[in-house]
Each structure stands twice: as structure tokens, then as C-alpha cells.
Amino acid sequence: MKGVRGLLGWEATLLALVALALLGGGLLSPDFLTGQNLSFLTANFSEVALMVLSMTLLVVVAEIDLSVASMLGLCSAVLGVLFAAGVPMPLAILAAFVTGALAGLFNGLLVTRLGLPSLAVTIGTLALYRGLAYVLLGDRAIAEFPAAYTNFGFGTLPGTLIPIPIALFAVLAALFAVVLHATPFGRSLYAIGANAVAARFAGLQVERVKLRLFVLSGLMSALAGVVYTFRFASARGDNATGFELSVIAAVLLGGVSIFGGRGSVVGAVLAVFLIGLINGALTIVDVSNEILTIVTGLLLIGSVLVPNLLGRFQSFRQRRRRRGDAAVP
Amino acid sequence: MKTRSLLLSALTLSALATLAYAQTPALKKGLKITLLPKNINNPYNVIETSGGLEAGKEIGALVKVVGPSDAGASSQVSYINTAIAQKQDALVLAANDANALLPYLARAKASGMKIVTMDSDTAVSGRTLFINQANSEGIGRAQVQLVGKLIGYKGEIAVLSATPNATNQNTWIKWMQEELKLPRYKDMKLVKIAYGNDDDQKSFTEMQGLIQAYPNLKGVISPTTVGISAGARYLSTSPSKGKVALTGLGTPNQMRAFVKDGTVTAFQLWNPADVGYLATYAAAALVSGQITGKPGEKFKAGRLGEYTIGKDGEIIVGPPYTFDKANIDKFDF
Numbered sequence: 184m185k186g187v188r189g190l191l192g193w194e195a196t197l198l199a200l201v202a203l204a205l206l207g208g209g210l211l212s213p214d215f216l217t218g219q220n221l222s223f224l225t226a227n228f229s230e231v232a233l234m235v236l237s238m239t240l241l242v243v244v245a246e247i248d249l250s251v252a253s254m255l256g257l258c259s260a261v262l263g264v265l266f267a268a269g270v271p272m273p274l275a276i277l278a279a280f281v282t283g284a285l286a287g288l289f290n291g292l293l294v295t296r297l298g299l300p301s302l303a304v305t306i307g308t309l310a311l312y313r314g315l316a317y318v319l320l321g322d323r324a325i326a327e328f329p330a331a332y333t334n335f336g337f338g339t340l341p342g343t344l345i346p347i348p349i350a351l352f353a354v355l356a357a358l359f360a361v362v363l364h365a366t367p368f369g370r371s372l373y374a375i376g377a378n379a380v381a382a383r384f385a386g387l388q389v390e391r392v393k394l395r396l397f398v399l400s401g402l403m404s405a406l407a408g409v410v411y412t413f414r415f416a417s418a419r420g421d422n423a424t425g426f427e428l429s430v431i432a433a434v435l436l437g438g439v440s441i442f443g444g445r446g447s448v449v450g451a452v453l454a455v456f457l458i459g460l461i462n463g464a465l466t467i468v469d470v471s472n473e474i475l476t477i478v479t480g481l482l483l484i485g486s487v488l489v490p491n492l493l494g495r496f497q498s499f500r501q502r503r504r505r506r507g508d509a510a511v512p
Numbered sequence: 513m514k515t516r517s518l519l520l521s522a523l524t525l526s527a528l529a530t531l532a533y534a535q536t537p538a539l540k541k542g543l544k545i546t547l548l549p550k551n552i553n554n555p556y557n558v559i560e561t562s563g564g565l566e567a568g569k570e571i572g573a574l575v576k577v578v579g580p581s582d583a584g585a586s587s588q589v590s591y592i593n594t595a596i597a598q599k600q601d602a603l604v605l606a607a608n609d610a611n612a613l614l615p616y617l618a619r620a621k622a623s624g625m626k627i628v629t630m631d632s633d634t635a636v637s638g639r640t641l642f643i644n645q646a647n648s649e650g651i652g653r654a655q656v657q658l659v660g661k662l663i664g665y666k667g668e669i670a671v672l673s674a675t676p677n678a679t680n681q682n683t684w685i686k687w688m689q690e691e692l693k694l695p696r697y698k699d700m701k702l703v704k705i706a707y708g709n710d711d712d713q714k715s716f717t718e719m720q721g722l723i724q725a726y727p728n729l730k731g732v733i734s735p736t737t738v739g740i741s742a743g744a745r746y747l748s749t750s751p752s753k754g755k756v757a758l759t760g761l762g763t764p765n766q767m768r769a770f771v772k773d774g775t776v777t778a779f780q781l782w783n784p785a786d787v788g789y790l791a792t793y794a795a796a797a798l799v800s801g802q803i804t805g806k807p808g809e810k811f812k813a814g815r816l817g818e819y820t821i822g823k824d825g826e827i828i829v830g831p832p833y834t835f836d837k838a839n840i841d842k843f844d845f
């Protein structure tokens with residue numbers, strides 16, 4: 184129970200920080216708190232946000248997937264190559280999802296069947312999948328997509344300023360939150376993350392669950408790849424290079440423990456918005472990119488450091504109180 | 513009193529007449545112009561945008577330079593969006609990808625912003641004007657002519673380019689290959705096009721790789737400022753120094769030491785500051801209504817003089833320039 188309360192505390196802190204970022208951005212520039220600017224800002228982190236959802240589940244079970252951005256690039260390349268070769272768009276999109284699922288399955292099999300650490304496996308496949316994307320596309324960029332599809336990536340919901348990919352993300356985020364926090368499957372993830380051995384003894388099929396999560400990670404990367412391809416009307420081998428760091432940064436800042444067993448979808452989602460808003464506020468006052476990167480880095484260190492220090496402070500106070508109690512006869 | 517007001521109105525009238533006579537409206541003051549280079553830490557882009565800032569000072573415009581630290585396809589998008597949110601009058605950019613930016617540039621245009629590209633173009637629909645340093649054909653051919661002269665028109669050559677997607681690099685390489693088809697180059701062979709990704713370290717190791725993989729290599733063309741200086745740095749300490757001719761596009765300050773120590777005999781470039789300078793003038797002329805972007809329209813660009821808009825809104829700054837030991841000390845950029 185206490186763990187849950189501590190977590191809610193972190194989410195409340197994130198929510199306050201999001202409000203502060205909105206307020207601060209508004210004070211820094213009159214152009215910040217406009218519907219148009221906020222619409223641009225949120226659209227800008229669509230792909231990262233989508234991949235954060237599956238990454239949250241993976242980190243909760245104490246695994247990680249560093250190959251997400253490469254899978255995105257590979258799926259984008261598959262989509263582009265097939266469409267350019269004359270395959271109807273719905274089939275090309277389906278192929279992108281199949282590619283994502285297979286890439287995720289490969290990661291998952293290496294981790295669960297061979298017992299390799301996911302960090303090492305997915306560093307390898309990070310390079311492998313990116314390489315395959317380059318094999319498919321080389322230095323080409325496929326850019327001629329039908330307007331109906333690019334409008335999906337680029338447009339907003341009719342009559343609003345809400346970017347379509349963000350609307351899609353909102354629906355999926357709600358779904359992920361319900362699954363993680365309100366189903367037996369979700370609870371089993373925490374049990375596995377907290378102690379995989381105990382979970383196995385308790386009858387949970389740890390390997391099967393992990394395998395499914397890796398496949399899910401591939402599928403979400405594929406979805407992000409489709410969104411990215413249409414949002415930029417461009418399928419290229421180097422699409423979304425380096426995005427895995429933004430995804431992991433958001434998950435950790437969101438309070439999901441890198442050691443597994445702790446964290447929430449709400450926290451990770453708030454963290455995505457927080458990073459996006461801070462970046463946006465600094466960009467609109469023309470702060471240079473290097474400073475932006477430094478700020479994101481400091482945020483990340485802070486997000487690991489602050490809860491850690493708070494925890495130490497609490498246990499220090501408890502120890503003192505206990506010692507105090509003992510002194511009273 | 514009466515005479516004074518008469519005189520004043522006469523003066524006003526004559527002033528108006530003069531303005532009307534001049535036909536073209538003056539450049540507006542206080543224009544807000546955003547310069548968006550490919551990435552901000554590339555020395556070439558720093559010089560280029562310095563020309564834009566210089567032009568901004570001359571015409572009283574608020575010019576600012578923003579941009580990503582990597583030259584990825586989509587890295588420039590958030591800066592285009594920011595310029596829209598900030599209601600800038602014009603955007604001057606060197607595009608990292610010819611197509612990825614199009615929908616965002618269309619949105620910027622729809623918001624009333626004027627778009628000018630420099631160096632690296634988008635598709636024609638993405639912008640009104642394209643400021644080209646030199647004719648792509650002229651650059652590509654001139655590079656091969658120079659390397660041919662340096663190696664006596666005999667032997668293997670290679671190209672060390674930037675990223676595989678760089679529009680300008682690829683066009684130049686295409687023209688290099690055209691030039692190589694001429695009979696005078698029958699004893700020269702292009703054996704490899706390597707990519708250093710406009711990254712110093714990658715370009716350095718690619719240069720090393722070229723020299724190791726092709727023992728008969730006689731010349732390398734690196735049409736990127738990052739590539740040629742990294743290549744020269746490798747070459748200057750390798751046994752191939754003086755045996756492999758390195759040319760390409762570089763800045764005098766980057767290449768001075770290598771020209772003086774004999775690593776590099778000659779290389780080419782235009783003045784990048786002129787590109788940014790002309791692009792900023794062109795953007796201001798567009799916003800002020802002096803020009804609309806139609807071929808044949810003329811406008812004045814400060815110290816560079818008068819320019820005419822060419823086909824598809826292209827404006828060429830001038831022919832490439834060859835730097836060598838004899839003239840390099842006359843330049844500081």
C-alpha cells in the first residue's frame with residue numbers, strides 16, 4: 184500500500200511539474216500557450232509516446248528494449264519499399280506490423296529461450312534492425328504517399344487542434360493503463376518484475392508473459408513507424424534514429440523502476456508530456472539544442488536521484504525515531 | 513503660415529512622386545526572419561548564417577539563427593513549427609531532406625510566411641526561392657577538373673561525401689560522374705563513394721578506409737567541409753601524404769594548415785557568408801513585396817549587387833573559387 188502511495192506522490196509531482204512547465208512556457212513567451220503551438224508540440228512526440236506505453240510494461244517486468252527506434256525504422260522501410268513496389272497501402276501497413284511483431288518475437292525468443300539479458304540482446308538488434316532498414320532502402324527516401332494517409336499522420340481531429348496520432352495515443356494509453364492497473368495480467372507483471380523466481384513458483388508463466396511483451400513492443404514500434412512515415416511523408420532507413428533514448432528517459436522519469444516491479448502508465452505518460460513541454464518552451468525562446476539536451480539529461484538524473492534521496496531521508500528519520508523510542512524507558 | 517503649409521504639401525507630393533517613380537517598394541524595417549541551417553555546430557553553417565545576420569543588420573531586420581544539433585531528416589520540423597508559432601515573416605533554411613519537410617513548409621506558407629531555401633533545396637513546391645551557391649553542374653564538373661589536373665588525368669579516384677541523403681552532395685556527384693565520361697578522363701576511374709555523414713570522426717575513419725582499401729588511389733574528392741578537413745587530418749600524418757591528392761569543398765581557415773604543410777594542393781568553395789547574405793536579402797525582398805518569386809524578377813542584395821530570379825525560383829550566387837597556397841591567406845572564414 185505504501186508503495187502505491189509513494190508512486191501516486193511521484194505522479195502528483197509530475198502533474199505539478201507539467202503545470203509548472205505550461206505556466207513557465209507561457210511566461211517565457213506569449214506564443215507558447217496558443218492552441219496551435221501546443222498542437223505542434225504534442226504532435227512532435229507522437230512516436231515516442233506510443234513506444235513509451237509498451238516500454239513501461241517491459242520495464243515493469245525488469246526487462247528493456249533498446250531496439251524500439253530501429254524497429255520503427257525497419258517497419259517504416261518495409262512500408263515504404265512495399266508501397267513503392269505497388270503493393271496496396273493497407274497490405275503494406277499490415278506488412279509493417281508483421282515485421283514489427285517478428286522483430287519483437289526475435290528479441291523475445293533470445294531473451295526468454297536463451298536466457299540472455301534483454302539489454303545485451305536489444306543493443307545487438309538495435310544495430311541489426313537499423314542495418315536491415317538501410318539494406319532495404321539504402322540512401323533512398325520514399326516520399327510519395329497518398330494524401331489520405333499522410334493526412335492521418337499530419338492532420339488533426341476534424342474541428343479541433345488535437346493531432347490524430349495523439350488522439351490514437353490517448354485511446355491506447357487508456358487501454359494500457361486499464362490492462363496494467365486493473366487486470367490480473369497487469370498485476371502479474373508487477374509480481375514478475377518484483378521477483379521473477381517467486382512469480383514462477385507462484386505459477387505465473389514468466390517467460391511466456393515476457394515473450395508477449397517483446398512482441399507487443401515490436402507491434403507498438405510498427406505503429407509508431409507507420410505514424411512517423413505518414414507524419415513526415417518519408418520512409419527512410421534513418422527514421423527516428425536515437426528515439427530509444429527519449430522513450431527510456433520518459434519511462435524512467437515517469438517513475439517506472441529500472442529494477443522492475445514498480446511504476447505506472449500515468450506516470451510515464453505525464454513524463455512524456457513534461458519532457459515535450461520543457462523542450463517546446465525552451466525551443467520557443469530560442470534556447471540552443473545543446474542546452475535542451477543538457478536539461479533533459481539533468482531531468483533524468485534528477486528523476487532517479489530525488490526519489491532515492493527522499494527514500495534515504497525517510498529511512499534515516501525512521502531510524503532516529505526508533506532510536507528515540509528506545510531511549511524512553 | 514500658408515506658404516509653409518503649401519511648401520510642406522509640395523514637398524510631400526514630390527516625395528510621394530519619387531517613391532512612385534522608384535516603382536519597387538523599399539525593404540520593410542523590423543522584419544522577423546528565422547535562419548534554419550542543417551545543423552548548428554557545422555562550421556560551414558556558422559559562416560553561412562553569419563552572412564544572414566550581416567544582411568539583417570544592414571536592412572534593420574530581426575534575424576535569428578536556430579537549428580538542430582544533428583542533420584536528421586525530421587530534426588528541423590520543430591523549428592519550422594516554432595517559427596509559425598512565433599509569427600516570423602520569413603524562414604530561410606537549408607533542408608536536410610527534400611520531402612520530409614514539405615507538409616510543414618506548406619503549413620508555414622499557409623500562415624503567411626515566406627520560404628527561401630539555401631544550399632540544399634526542397635521540392636519546388638516547398639519554397640518560393642532557392643539560393644544556390646553555384647550551379648550544381650558547375651561545381652560537380654569543376655571538382656573533377658581540379659582533381660584531374662592534380663593527378664595528371666591518370667589513376668583511381670574516390671569520393672568522400674556527407675550523408676547518403678544530402679540532396680546537394682548527390683547532385684554534385686551525379687555531375688562528377690558526367691564529367692568523368694569525357695575522353696580526357698579515360699585513364700581515371702571512380703572506384704568508391706564513401707559517406708562520412710558530416711561527422712568528423714566517421715569522415716576520418718572513412719578516409720583511412722579508402723586509402724587502405726585502394727592502394728592505387730591517386731585522388732579523393734570530398735565535397736563537404738567536414739569531410740575534407742577530417743580527410744586532410746588523416747592524410748597529413750599518413751604515409752600517403754603528398755601521394756594521394758585530396759580536393760573538395762572546404763573553408764580556407766579549416767584547410768590553411770594542410771595547404772601550407774603540403775597535404776592539400778588546392779580545393780574549392782564559394783563564400784558561404786554570401787549565400788546566407790543573399791538568401792536573407794531575397795527573403796526580405798519577398799516579404800516587402802519587391803519580388804514575388806517569378807523568373808526574371810530582379811532585386812538588389814546590398815554589397816553583392818543585383819540578382820535575377822531564374823527558372824523554378826533558383827538564384828545562383830556565383831561560380832566556385834579555387835583556393836591554393838598562393839591565395840589562401842587573402843581569406844578569413
